[in-house]
Amino acid sequence: MIDFLKNIFVQPITAKPTFDFPEAAMEEIKKINRHTLQMVENWIDEDAFKQSCFNYGVPDFIKTEINKPIGNGLTYTDLIQFISQKHFEKINYFEIGVSVGKNFLQVVNFHNNGQFVGFDIEEINPVMEKKFNFVESEEWATKSKSIKKSPSSLKTYKFKNSVVKYLCADVWDEQSWAKLQGQKFNMVFSDALHTPKAILFEFEMLVKYNLLNDKFVIVWDDLVGKMQNSFYKIIRKYDKQYNIKDIYLMNINGWVGQNEAPHTVGIISNFKL
Numbered sequence: 001m002i003d004f005l006k007n008i009f010v011q012p013i014t015a016k017p018t019f020d021f022p023e024a025a026m027e028e029i030k031k032i033n034r035h036t037l038q039m040v041e042n043w044i045d046e047d048a049f050k051q052s053c054f055n056y057g058v059p060d061f062i063k064t065e066i067n068k069p070i071g072n073g074l075t076y077t078d079l080i081q082f083i084s085q086k087h088f089e090k091i092n093y094f095e096i097g098v099s100v101g102k103n104f105l106q107v108v109n110f111h112n113n114g115q116f117v118g119f120d121i122e123e124i125n126p127v128m129e130k131k132f133n134f135v136e137s138e139e140w141a142t143k144s145k146s147i148k149k150s151p152s153s154l155k156t157y158k159f160k161n162s163v164v165k166y167l168c169a170d171v172w173d174e175q176s177w178a179k180l181q182g183q184k185f186n187m188v189f190s191d192a193l194h195t196p197k198a199i200l201f202e203f204e205m206l207v208k209y210n211l212l213n214d215k216f217v218i219v220w221d222d223l224v225g226k227m228q229n230s231f232y233k234i235i236r237k238y239d240k241q242y243n244i245k246d247i248y249l250m251n252i253n254g255w256v257g258q259n260e261a262p263h264t265v266g267i268i269s270n271f272k273l
């Protein structure tokens, strides 16, 4: 009953529908991103796919599109570059759900000097891994209840002046989040399980392990249906602690650009974007 009344009397949260994107800056960002995509002719490594848990989250209808030109429409990757270039001297980026690395490689290649962590249940796509210089690797046993049956790992690479890390583990396995302790991310992109429960859990982990920078932006992909309830729940629960200043919900192209319908993306920041 109390919950029911709370729901009736809570202030509605208003999300803005788009940014005032400066055209010249966006054209430059798009040029760099599409150039990065051309660094890879074929994102699919069939051997890696055979050994994967979920085919890297690439359903058949996306697999046929994954290597096609994405077109000139704005993508969530363009958006991430725009925000990070405008607001951060140095990016400390965290992507939850990397898949074959289309978005991740574009973000890494855009910046000359940054820290980048990708988190996925799949092993790093060998196609992307070839672009990085291997530094070191750590391995540990995956918790027994996980659908991931092989060991989890954290691999470190160098790319230009940046440090790139790849955490191969299950989002539901808390010990993998503990490995990130000490990181302070200013840009987080959540694009893994796309379930209301999972994005709440991810946020709890970001809070528990103190992984957010003083100034941060979080972007969620595919915020449709009940995912939006979790988005608003996070805002309501953490507004006081983090002083959330900006909230957006917008439709924008995703990893295959013009070759599929736009995605609904949610954004929060603890400063004015």
Ligand SMILES: C[S@@+](CC[C@H](N)C(=O)[O-])C[C@H]1O[C@@H](n2cnc3c(N)ncnc32)[C@H](O)[C@@H]1O
Pocket (backbone or CB within 6 Å): 054, 056, 057, 058, 095, 096, 097, 098, 099, 100, 101, 102, 103, 104, 119, 120, 121, 122, 169, 170, 171, 172, 191, 192, 193, 255
């Ligand atoms: C939609 S894809 C990510 C696309 C990528 N962000 C991009 O834009 O190029 C989702 C990814 O989440 C990963 N994933 C799904 N469940 C997971 C889990 N329990 N733990 C870690 N990663 C998971 C899948 O393996 C898949 O690679």
